[in-house]
Amino acid sequence: MSSTRHRLIQLLVDTAEKDAYISGQQLSDQLGISRTAVWKHMKDLEHDGFGVKAVPNKGYRIEQFPNTLSVNAIQWGLTTKWLGQSIIHKQTTTSTQFTAHEAAQSDAKHGTVVVANEQTAGRGRLNRKWQSTKDKGIWMSIILRPKILPHLAPQLTLLTACAIAKVLRTDTSVDAQIKWPNDILINGKKVVGILTEMQAEQDQIQYVIVGIGINVNHTDEDLNDPLTERATSLYQETGLTWSLVQIIHRILDVFEDMYEIYLKQGFKPIKILWEQHAYRMNQLIRVTTHHHSEDVQFCGIADDGALLIEQAGDVRKIYSAEIDWDEKQDVAAAHEYGPPTVNEASD
Incomplete structure (x- = not known):
C-alpha cells in the first residue's frame, strides 16, 4: 500500500472515531494531493466494499466496512x-x-x-x-x-x-x-x-x-x-x-x-x-522409538521446542519418535519437528 493511501485511511479512521466528517479540501491539504486524487482514492475504497458517505459542505466519512479481503x-x-x-x-x-x-x-x-x-x-x-x-x-x-x-x-x-x-x-x-x-x-x-x-x-x-x-x-x-x-x-x-x-x-x-x-x-x-494451552498437557501419551513403545507423561516443551516427557521421575527430551496422542488422533512423527528451512517446515 502507498504511504498516501495509508495516511488517508488513518485520517478516515480518526474521523470515524469522532463520529465526524473530513472535507475533501482537508484531505487534500494534509495528504498533499489534489481534490481529484482524493476523489479517486475514495472511489477505490468504495470498490473494495467500503460504504463512503459524502455530504456537501461537510465532507467524507466511512459508514460501512467490507466483508471481503483487500x-x-x-x-x-x-x-x-x-x-x-x-x-x-x-x-x-x-x-x-x-x-x-x-x-x-x-x-x-x-x-x-x-x-x-x-x-x-x-x-x-x-x-x-x-x-x-x-x-x-x-x-x-x-x-x-x-x-x-x-x-x-x-x-x-x-x-x-x-x-x-x-x-x-x-x-x-x-x-x-x-x-x-x-x-x-x-x-x-x-x-x-x-x-x-x-x-x-x-x-x-x-x-x-x-x-x-x-x-x-x-x-x-x-x-x-x-x-x-x-x-x-x-x-x-x-x-x-x-x-x-x-x-x-x-x-x-x-x-x-x-x-x-x-x-x-x-x-x-x-x-x-x-x-x-497445550493439548493433553500432563496426560499420558504413547511414544514409539526404534520399535519400542512406552506410555509417558507429556510434561511440556524445552527451550529449543523439543517435547518433554516424564517416566518414573525421569524427564527427557524427544526429537525423534512417533507419538500417539490418543485413540482418535493420527500418529504424529516428532522427528518432523526441527529448525525450519525452505525445504523442511512445520504446518
Whole structure:
C-alpha cells in the first residue's frame, strides 16, 4: 500500500472515531494531493466494499466496512506499529508461502504480510495438502527478519501458535488448544495449521516466513473431504459467521506484542503461555522409538521446542519418535519437528 493511501485511511479512521466528517479540501491539504486524487482514492475504497458517505459542505466519512479481503480492508483500523504495514493481497495464489518467498527474495521488509482469498495449492508440513476454500478462511504468511540465531527459529512457530490460540480463546470463546508443535485444535479437531520456513546462513537468518491457515467460516460441506475429517472451523464450533478482517487484525496485534516480548525477555514467557494451552498437557501419551513403545507423561516443551516427557521421575527430551496422542488422533512423527528451512517446515 502507498504511504498516501495509508495516511488517508488513518485520517478516515480518526474521523470515524469522532463520529465526524473530513472535507475533501482537508484531505487534500494534509495528504498533499489534489481534490481529484482524493476523489479517486475514495472511489477505490468504495470498490473494495467500503460504504463512503459524502455530504456537501461537510465532507467524507466511512459508514460501512467490507466483508471481503483487500489491502484497504485489512489496513483499515489496523493498529500495529510495524506488522502488516506492508500488505500483499492476492485474490488467488498457489500458496501465500510461495508468494512470500518471492517477496522476501525481492527485499520485502520485515513485517510484510501476504494474504489471499484462495490458495490453489496450499500446503503444510512435508508438502501435505491444505484445503483453502475461497473466502471461507484466513490464508496468510508473515515475512520476518529476526536478529536471532537460526537454531532458535522453531521458537517462532510456538510463539505464533500462542498468539492465535489467545485470539481464538478471547475473541471467539472457543477452547483452543495447541497440539505440539504447531496445530491448534478445538474439541480435538484441527482448526489452524502453521507452516514455518526459513532462509539462513550458518549463523544468520536472512528471513523467516510464518504461514497461517485458519478454517473460519467453513460449513460441513466445505470440510466433507476424507482428508479433512479431523478438521473443524470456527463456524462449525460456534454457529456464528466471523469477520476475516477482524480476526486478521487481532492476530497481527497479538503477534506483534508477543514478538516484541520475545525479543526483550526471551522464550520463557512464550513457553509458559504455550504450556497453558497445550493439548493433553500432563496426560499420558504413547511414544514409539526404534520399535519400542512406552506410555509417558507429556510434561511440556524445552527451550529449543523439543517435547518433554516424564517416566518414573525421569524427564527427557524427544526429537525423534512417533507419538500417539490418543485413540482418535493420527500418529504424529516428532522427528518432523526441527529448525525450519525452505525445504523442511512445520504446518
